[in-house]
Amino acid sequence: xxxxxxxxxxxxxxAAPVNYLSVSHSVRSWLLxxxxxxxxxxxxxxxxxxxxxxxxxxxLVRLELVTPRGDLLSDDGYNKAFTAxxxxxIFFFLIPSIPATLGNFLLPIMIGARDLxxxxxxxxxxxxxxxxxxxxxxxxxxxxxxTGWTFYTPYSSTYSNQWVSLTVIGLFLAGFSSILTGLNxxxxxxxxxxPGMTWHRLPLFVWAAYATSxxxxxxxxxxxxxxxLVAVERTLRIGFFDPALGGDPVLFQHxxxxxxxxxxxxxxxxGMGVINELVTCFSRKRIFGYEAIAAAHVALxxxxxxxxxxxxxxxxxxxxxxxxxxxxxxxxxxxxxxKVFNWTATMFRGSISYDTPMLYTFGFIGLFTIGGxxxxxxxxxxxxxHFSDTYFVxxxxxxxxxxxxxxxxxxxxxxxxxxMTGRLYPEGWAKFAALVVFVGFNLTFFPQFLLxxxxxxxxxxxxxxxxxxxxxxxxxxxxxLAVGFIIPVVYFLWSLRSGPPAPANPWGAKGLEWEATASPxxxxxxxxxxxxxxxxxxxxxxREPEIV
Amino acid sequence: MKWFPTVASEWxxxxxxxxxYLHFWIAFFTVVIFLGVFWFAVKYRRRSEDEQPRPILGSxxxxxVWTLVPLLIAxxxxxxxxxxxxxxxxxxxxxxxxxxxxKQWMWYAQHPEGQREINELHVPVGRPIKLTMTSEDVIHxxxxxxxxxxxxxxxxxxxxxxxxxxxxxRYHLFCAEYCGAQHSRMGGWVYVMEPAAxxxxxxxxxxxxxxAQGEKLFAQFGCASCHLSGQQGRCPNLTNVFGNRVELSGGxxxxxxxxYIRESILNPAAKVVAGFQNIMPSFQGxxxxxxxxxxxxxxxxxxxxxxxxxxxxxxxxxGQRPPATxxxxxxxxxxxPRQP
Numbered sequence: 001x002x003x004x005x006x007x008x009x010x011x012x013x014x015a016a017p018v019n020y021l022s023v024s025h026s027v028r029s030w031l032l033x034x035x036x037x038x039x040x041x042x043x044x045x046x047x048x049x050x051x052x053x054x055x056x057x058x059x060l061v062r063l064e065l066v067t068p069r070g071d072l073l074s075d076d077g078y079n080k081a082f083t084a085x086x087x088x089x090i091f092f093f094l095i096p097s098i099p100a101t102l103g104n105f106l107l108p109i110m111i112g113a114r115d116l117x118x119x120x121x122x123x124x125x126x127x128x129x130x131x132x133x134x135x136x137x138x139x140x141x142x143x144x145x146x147t148g149w150t151f152y153t154p155y156s157s158t159y160s161n162q163w164v165s166l167t168v169i170g171l172f173l174a175g176f177s178s179i180l181t182g183l184n185x186x187x188x189x190x191x192x193x194x195p196g197m198t199w200h201r202l203p204l205f206v207w208a209a210y211a212t213s214x215x216x217x218x219x220x221x222x223x224x225x226x227x228x229l230v231a232v233e234r235t236l237r238i239g240f241f242d243p244a245l246g247g248d249p250v251l252f253q254h255x256x257x258x259x260x261x262x263x264x265x266x267x268x269x270x271g272m273g274v275i276n277e278l279v280t281c282f283s284r285k286r287i288f289g290y291e292a293i294a295a296a297h298v299a300l301x302x303x304x305x306x307x308x309x310x311x312x313x314x315x316x317x318x319x320x321x322x323x324x325x326x327x328x329x330x331x332x333x334x335x336x337x338x339k340v341f342n343w344t345a346t347m348f349r350g351s352i353s354y355d356t357p358m359l360y361t362f363g364f365i366g367l368f369t370i371g372g373x374x375x376x377x378x379x380x381x382x383x384x385x386h387f388s389d390t391y392f393v394x395x396x397x398x399x400x401x402x403x404x405x406x407x408x409x410x411x412x413x414x415x416x417x418x419x420m421t422g423r424l425y426p427e428g429w430a431k432f433a434a435l436v437v438f439v440g441f442n443l444t445f446f447p448q449f450l451l452x453x454x455x456x457x458x459x460x461x462x463x464x465x466x467x468x469x470x471x472x473x474x475x476x477x478x479x480x481l482a483v484g485f486i487i488p489v490v491y492f493l494w495s496l497r498s499g500p501p502a503p504a505n506p507w508g509a510k511g512l513e514w515e516a517t518a519s520p521x522x523x524x525x526x527x528x529x530x531x532x533x534x535x536x537x538x539x540x541x542x543r544e545p546e547i548v
Numbered sequence: 549m550k551w552f553p554t555v556a557s558e559w560x561x562x563x564x565x566x567x568x569y570l571h572f573w574i575a576f577f578t579v580v581i582f583l584g585v586f587w588f589a590v591k592y593r594r595r596s597e598d599e600q601p602r603p604i605l606g607s608x609x610x611x612x613v614w615t616l617v618p619l620l621i622a623x624x625x626x627x628x629x630x631x632x633x634x635x636x637x638x639x640x641x642x643x644x645x646x647x648x649x650x651k652q653w654m655w656y657a658q659h660p661e662g663q664r665e666i667n668e669l670h671v672p673v674g675r676p677i678k679l680t681m682t683s684e685d686v687i688h689x690x691x692x693x694x695x696x697x698x699x700x701x702x703x704x705x706x707x708x709x710x711x712x713x714x715x716x717x718r719y720h721l722f723c724a725e726y727c728g729a730q731h732s733r734m735g736g737w738v739y740v741m742e743p744a745a746x747x748x749x750x751x752x753x754x755x756x757x758x759x760a761q762g763e764k765l766f767a768q769f770g771c772a773s774c775h776l777s778g779q780q781g782r783c784p785n786l787t788n789v790f791g792n793r794v795e796l797s798g799g800x801x802x803x804x805x806x807x808y809i810r811e812s813i814l815n816p817a818a819k820v821v822a823g824f825q826n827i828m829p830s831f832q833g834x835x836x837x838x839x840x841x842x843x844x845x846x847x848x849x850x851x852x853x854x855x856x857x858x859x860x861x862x863x864x865x866x867g868q869r870p871p872a873t874x875x876x877x878x879x880x881x882x883x884x885p886r887q888p
Contacts, residue, residue, distance in 0.1 A: 075729045148726050154703065155686040155728060159652070243704025244832075249687055250702065283592070284599065289606035314689065315700045316707050319637045323630050330622035334615060340581060341614040342606075347588035351599035354589075362585055369581045373574040380625055382566050382632025386696040389689060389724040454553050455693025457724045460732035464720065540600035548607045 034119035040105035057085035070462030086149030098270035112194025129177035136170030153241035182216030196532035208273025223259030257308035271408030282358035283350030296335035329379035360411030367403025392452025418502030437484035443477025639710035643678035650688035653734035662754030667736030672746035689725035762846025790851035
């Protein structure tokens with residue numbers, strides 16, 4: 001995005017440029033920083049650590065399922081492994097992933113601000129996240145928790161004799177991190193946009209982050225209090241959910257999914273935001289249907305609040321409630337479809353390059369399409385009766401969460417890596433890794449659709465022998481997927497020291513983060529506050545735009 | 549390795565047609581998007597570094613088309629799925645009833661004639677079967693893949709499920725809702741039998757019908773001294789109560805179905821019959837769910853109302869055997885193609 005400086009340009013510097021990384025190297029300067037870019041790096045390191053832990057738990061699960069007998073882990077050990085995988089990946093990787101890393105780093109720069117509205121609250125958010133994470137992890141290392149990440153009552157509140165209370169206290173705290181980040185983003189987008197950065201010129205990544213923040217602020221308190229009620233029922237035996245104490249076990253499911261379904265959109269919306277940036281840059285095109293996509297982002301956030309009951313079609317909720325939730329769930333498919341069509345149309349008559357971020361974009365569009373469409377049988381009241389709680393559900397949400405969100409995250413990380421670190425990564429290795437991830441992912445999760453159709457229930461430690469072939473394929477795919485995740489870790493770490501220095505705008509991309517600041521950016525992002533004079537994604541700006 | 553699971557109930561066949569329709573559209577849109585992305589990526593690949601493709605802002609017509617067309621298709625999916633679900637939630641009145649209790653980590657079944665099974669369920673081909681289910685502890689889920697049927701089994705309430713099996717055989721029964729350490733071992737087999745074999749199985753020694761077993765419990769827990777003796781005035785007489793409307797103190801009325809009877813045994817103060825004081829002790833923690841079902845079967849046997857008056861989809865009457873009418877005359881299954 002071209003900018004007009006409000007003041008005359010500063011005199012040329014003679015010393016080496018000071019950026020947010022080189023400004024100080026002490027540990028203290030990192031732990032007490034209020035710079036959104038440094039906090040983003042703190043989150044990046046933290047969630048990468050959690051991703052490795054969650055991946056380790058997934059490895060145990062997939063190894064166990066190679067044989068039908070349940071012979072590698074005890075049944076308790078297996079249940080703790082899939083619970084650890086779910087809790088770590090959802091609460092400590094997926095939910096903070098793009099908002100707290102790329103969002104923290106980019107959102108202020110993209111709108112021409114020098115920081116978030118509340119820089120110290122931003123740091124507080126990281127500390128709360130870490131305290132919550134340490135508490136949840138300590139529960140896992142003290143003995144573990146075996147309730148699944150869904151904590152269904154009365155199993156979690158009365159029958160499980162594991163570390164449930166400690167875990168939910170950790171999650172309760174981590175929720176506040178999510179709320180604070182969301183609040184910070186909302187206030188920042190409302191109050192700190194640079195001159196000329198109107199709502200209609202906002203990069204769609206910012207729209208997506210804004211919609212995500214709304215969900216974080218509105219929904220997270222519900223799950224926080226719900227989990228606390230589970231802990232209260234466990235410790236004080238006050239009946240909320242256990243019918244033996246006068247409670248209602250299905251009430252828990254309503255409260256839990258009132259958060260946890262919108263949380264799905266916390267996890268996928270930022271990924272969609274990233275794809276908007278990538279598909280335009282590597283097609284060198286204006287986004288097709290800016291308003292439609294922006295509206296679809298917000299529509300997903302709003303509609304996402306009214307579909308929680310589709311998790312309970314076979315749980316004894318009334319058939320009329322089921323019908324309302326079913327029709328709204330079909331409706332929520334439409335904004336996602338609109339986005340996929342618009343991204344595809346953005347490529348139409350473009351100039352498409354095959355750089356690594358674009359490969360991840362291709363992967364995202366394809367896998368998100370499959371993930372989204374396979375949500376339709378789960379939205380159908382009739383079809384869900386069979387598919388509910390089978391591997392079909394597991395495959396569906398992994399296509400969204402890994403095929404969608406993780407691919408978008410990796411695509412975004414490659415795209416902005418030069419900006420964040422000032423270094424280029426090796427393109428050949430990156431393309432190879434993207435291919436490995438795509439192949440490994442599909443081999444892991446496509447067989448799980450078939451398993452679900454054949455009737456394999458989820459969360460099974462041992463299973464009938466006829467399912468073994470598909471489980472072995474899935475585990476083989478998981479090992480390929482693991483290689484695809486390890487390669488980028490190696491070359492990213494290598495590039496930090498040995499990668500070629502990155503220019504300010506290596507992709508020829510539009511946007512303030514590329515055009516108005518260096519790589520890496522200086523401490524307060526801009527020497528002078530930029531003034532925005534053109535719409536987002538103004539590629540090929542000298543040519544007359546058309547409306548087809 | 550089987551790629552297509554057995555279809556062994558009438559509902560499963562309906563489910564397969566619906567699922568085929570859904571997956572036709574899934575395949576269609578997946579192919580459209582994949583071909584679109586692939587074609588554009590090849591056709592419009594960057595040929596020189598200084599290409600400046602003409603910007604396209606969008607298209608209102610395209611936005612309307614790709615909003616409305618998927619919406620219409622989605623609504624057709626919704627309507628079909630909802631119709632199927634109504635059938636799932638509406639057991640026919642002439643169904644054979646079987647009572648299921650889930651418990652970590654076992655399935656108990658009892659037939660009205662008194663036969664009890666653990667981790668097995670025997671049913672005949674061609675007759676609608678209705679299962680009334682509850683749990684002793686946590687939430688379980690009764691799942692038979694060849695019937696494409698599942699329903700959560702919830703402590704503190706009765707849920708129902710029904711099917712008409714079409715193919716004799718031995719089929720997997722799973723627990724589909726995670727229920728603790730041995731969740732994956734909480735399963736067994738459903739035996740679908742030819743009617744003659746089923747009748748033979750059913751006649752094998754049971755210790756009296758469910759209602760008879762309930763009558764013994766009724767005496768054993770001391771219920772009979774109040775509820776059936778002549779001491780009218782202290783307790784409501786339970787003859788002809790089941791299936792009828794009961795007036796409560798406070799003016800409300802309630803249909804005396806299984807849920808109400810169960811609640812009145814465990815928590816007598818919840819809904820007191822008009823004209824009576826609540827002097828009955830609670831039996832919470834003293835009666836197992838299986839015994840509760842037997843008690844309800846006995847109380848039902850005292851009534852001529854049967855399961856009439858019980859709303860469809862709710863757990864209805866307990867413990868009575870309907871007349872043996874073949875499935876074909878059932879109004880819900882009339883004219884339905886039978887699985888060969």
